[in-house]
Amino acid sequence: MNAEWTQISPQEAAALHAAILAAHANHDLERLVELYAIAADSKEREGDVDAACFFLTQAFVFALETGISRAHELNRRLVAYGRAWPLEP
Amino acid sequence: MNKPSTLQSVMTSVNRANGLPNAHYIDPVVFAEERASVLFASWSGVGFGKDIPEPGDAKPVDFLGVPLLLVRDQDGAIHVYQNTCRHRGMILVEEAKNIRGTIRCPYHSWCYSLKGQLRAAPHVGGVGQNTHEDVKMAELGLVSFRAHVWQDVIFVNIDGKAAPFEEVHAELLDRWQEFDRPLHHGGPESSLKLEVNTNWKLAVENYCESYHLPWVHPGLNSYSRLEDHYNIESPGKYSGQGTLVYRQLRGAEGEVFPDFDALSDKWTTGGEYVAVYPNVLLGVQRDHTFAIVLEPRSCEQTVEHIELYYAKSSAETPELDPLRHQNAQLWKTVFEEDIFVVEGMQKGRHGPMFDGGRFSPAMDGPTHNFHHWVATQIEAGRAS
Numbered sequence: 228m229n230a231e232w233t234q235i236s237p238q239e240a241a242a243l244h245a246a247i248l249a250a251h252a253n254h255d256l257e258r259l260v261e262l263y264a265i266a267a268d269s270k271e272r273e274g275d276v277d278a279a280c281f282f283l284t285q286a287f288v289f290a291l292e293t294g295i296s297r298a299h300e301l302n303r304r305l306v307a308y309g310r311a312w313p314l315e316p
Numbered sequence: 317m318n319k320p321s322t323l324q325s326v327m328t329s330v331n332r333a334n335g336l337p338n339a340h341y342i343d344p345v346v347f348a349e350e351r352a353s354v355l356f357a358s359w360s361g362v363g364f365g366k367d368i369p370e371p372g373d374a375k376p377v378d379f380l381g382v383p384l385l386l387v388r389d390q391d392g393a394i395h396v397y398q399n400t401c402r403h404r405g406m407i408l409v410e411e412a413k414n415i416r417g418t419i420r421c422p423y424h425s426w427c428y429s430l431k432g433q434l435r436a437a438p439h440v441g442g443v444g445q446n447t448h449e450d451v452k453m454a455e456l457g458l459v460s461f462r463a464h465v466w467q468d469v470i471f472v473n474i475d476g477k478a479a480p481f482e483e484v485h486a487e488l489l490d491r492w493q494e495f496d497r498p499l500h501h502g503g504p505e506s507s508l509k510l511e512v513n514t515n516w517k518l519a520v521e522n523y524c525e526s527y528h529l530p531w532v533h534p535g536l537n538s539y540s541r542l543e544d545h546y547n548i549e550s551p552g553k554y555s556g557q558g559t560l561v562y563r564q565l566r567g568a569e570g571e572v573f574p575d576f577d578a579l580s581d582k583w584t585t586g587g588e589y590v591a592v593y594p595n596v597l598l599g600v601q602r603d604h605t606f607a608i609v610l611e612p613r614s615c616e617q618t619v620e621h622i623e624l625y626y627a628k629s630s631a632e633t634p635e636l637d638p639l640r641h642q643n644a645q646l647w648k649t650v651f652e653e654d655i656f657v658v659e660g661m662q663k664g665r666h667g668p669m670f671d672g673g674r675f676s677p678a679m680d681g682p683t684h685n686f687h688h689w690v691a692t693q694i695e696a697g698r699a700s
């Protein structure tokens with residue numbers, strides 16, 4: 228995804244939505260982290276902090292569940308918005 | 317509550333005592349009382365370390381209706397949690413699995429670390445808002461039961477009020493300290509599960525006496541005479557039997573299992589079989605041990621979970637796999653031979669005129685020791 232874009236197209240949004248549903252259906256947690264983080268990034272670029280934090284939370288929870296280190300990065304972003312407690316290391 | 321005088325007849329000397337009355341075996345009301353006063357108030361066995369061998373392994377267990385979650389954390393320590401989410405009370409883990417990161421509740425995804433802390437409560441303050449001033453994460457960890465692992469058995473004190481395990485069982489821990497060594501489970505064939513139509517206590521009582529050996533286990537008795545056995549009785553703690561003539565199993569080539577390290581002479585031909593009150597039965601011998609957890613399913617139904625352990629693992633001694641197989645078969649035969657007596661005693665207790673029975677003062681000490689302890693626990697429960 229191009230970082231210059233401020234918005235993703237409706238087609239891209241629909242594709243992302245479909246990919247998230249498929250990852251849920253497959254219980255593919257790593258993929259869920261990745262896809263929710265993409266959704267969060269795009270909402271962040273649109274300036275929609277509430278929506279970004281919703282997706283960041285989703286990504287964070289699945290990252291926590293799988294035990295991947297990315298949970299810390301996602302947590303820091305939520306903390307920066309005042310939306311989560313810092314994870315202890 | 318008015319104390320039934322019948323328990324007084326249990327709590328006298330073995331020479332004069334009766335066994336526990338029928339109600340303790342067939343009455344669901346008494347079963348519920350024993351659940352609280354006997355099983356929840358002491359250190360009960362609920363599973364085995366070998367069921368959760370790897371860090372992150374989690375296994376749900378139903379213990380007398382209480383949903384438990386056995387967990388091995390990343391440091392290898394075993395925890396026993398209430399398998400209930402602190403949010404809306406959802407069951408957290410339905411099937412045994414390995415947890416890589418946190419325990420995520422399947423309902424609203426509150427996440428708990430393997431050490432039980434609440435790590436995330438997503439959207440708890442509204443969508444995308446993961447904090448709320450009134451939801452204190454530090455106060456919302458998983459409910460953790462006191463647990464202790466010994467001889468690979470996971471013991472739990474549900475009511476939280478028992479003295480520490482090491483204190484309650486200090487004498488037995490000392491008696492068997494030579495067996496406080498790494499135990500290697502014998503593999504899938506070394507796990508036996510018997511579903512028996514009996515009250516759990518009858519399985520304890522039958523296990524800790526040697527009186528029945530010549531009748532019920534004539535095979536055992538062919539090389540193990542009654543006089544080669546002795547009673548083990550520690551009032552208020554444990555009881556069982558010992559043998560002076562344990563003989564190692566030998567394979568076709570004369571091969572035997574390797575011994576546990578540095579055992580004293582007592583164990584060259586010695587073996588001891590002890591009921592660790594309330595519901596754990598253990599056996600130790602020079603070359604293998606076993607552990608049985610009695611799972612009381614209901615007043616008249618019990619599942620016996622039997623596990624065999626060795627001094628060396630199967631990976632270290634693959635050439636002994638056939639011997640481990642043979643040993644598992646031998647024990648299976650012995651334990652199955654006991655089924656008809658524990659089920660028969662259960663049926664017998666529906667005879668309304670049975671008075672709890674009269675003991676052999678010489679042979680039934682270990683059984684009476686157990687009854688005395690059960691009665692004491694019940695009285696303590698009634699008094700509190």
Ligand code: FES
Nearest residue numbers: 401403404421424
């Ligand atoms: S019940 Fe577990 S998160 Fe809601």
Ligand SMILES: [Fe+2]
Nearest residue numbers: 522532533654
């Ligand atoms: Fe027996």
